[in-house]
Amino acid sequence: MRFVIISGVSGAGKSQVVKYLEDLGYFCVDNLPPALLPKFAEICSKSSESIDKVALVIDVRGGALLKDLFPGLQALNEAGFAYELLFLEASDEVLIKRYKETRRSHPLAPEGRVIKGIREERRILQEIKDRADHVIDTSNLTTRQLKDEIFSIFSQGKSFKGIIISIITFGFKYGIPIDCDLVFDVRFIPNPYYIPSMKKLTGKNEAVKRYVLECSETETFLAKLIDMLEFLIPNYIKEGKSQLVIGIGCTGGRHRSVAIGDKVYNMLLERQHSVVIDHRDIEKDGRGAVK
Structure with missing residues (x-):
């Protein structure tokens, strides 16, 4: 089973990546509590529907639960489940522009300046980024280029027509x-x-x-x-x-x-x-x- 964990800064394109992975046949779950990682992997491995490709989004929306990520990853290893960690990044300038375009508040600064939320989020996620198997900076990527990058990494070498x-x-x-x-x-x-x-x-x-x-x-x-x-x-x-x-x-x-x-x-x-x-x-x- 290919087990992918997606994280990254808010506004870097995690939701778009989930759509691309779904196109590749991945079973995707958003915002799973990290402590449930080992149990979730076990359920997928025993599923009668043969779930062999899974992607999970875990980020700062989990709040205090995010602290359980690394113990959860350790438990995955001990249970014999291999995983890949994908981290999505973008520059401060691009993230601010995206937030202004969507008129959304940052999850870590719902009533304050977006830049403060971005900086705090980077601090919280730094260790996850350091341990990531794949880091993609979406600052200068078009949606098509991001899609190509995801397909290149996660299509498992198969010829996928993209449609x-x-x-x-x-x-x-x-x-x-x-x-x-x-x-x-x-x-x-x-x-x-x-x-x-x-x-x-x-x-x-x-x-x-x-x-x-x-x-x-x-x-x-x-x-x-x-x-x-x-x-x-x-x-x-x-x-x-x-x-x-x-x-x-x-x-x-x-x-x-x-x-x-x-x-x-x-x-x-x-x-x-x-x-x-x-x-x-x-x-x-x-x-x-x-x-």
Whole structure:
């Protein structure tokens, strides 16, 4: 199990780093009392869901509980759990600017000057910084550069595309999913619904798949769609997009969209993309009710 503890000065980007680690499949917990570190690691190691990547944020918000961090780390070592300590840093000038932009008060100076809170926080966290395995100064990093840095350190050497592709198949009669980035209408393809032997089947059935996928229009559509996605995906990644939601719709969401959605899913998997699929309306009948 890879166990990462995140700390650092307030305003240096800890919340953003948590989002990036979640994109990498880490189970993330914010502001865990340090005394619970050994017990939490034990629970994760014994989980039936095979939690193998964990990230915890521990900082000055814990108040007096922060004093338990080093005893907690020692207990982790004694229990046989390896860990990495990531510390996020930024200059006083940048931190003050960020606080002014967000109009938030510093946790150690809720009614006073931000700079006093920053200095006190640095004093409290100095030993944690000294013992950190990774120290990242975010003063001059863009969000994209910070993301690249986190992926470089914590992706465990795996090829991570930097974007998760979600395919949603649906029926237009039930409405377009509101979270779609791209929507493709496949109602131009002949409809198996009007073939009596296929009417009550879905796009998961082999006969329906053959009917839909062997259509010349489908073959041309898939070739053009994949070509376009292979152009778009790296450009979305370049701009920092971490999730792409693709909607594929037909009339009822049971036949054409399902068969084509599964095909696109498999084609993207073959190209080493991170992709998931949801057939939203596959269980609905022709009247819109769920069977």
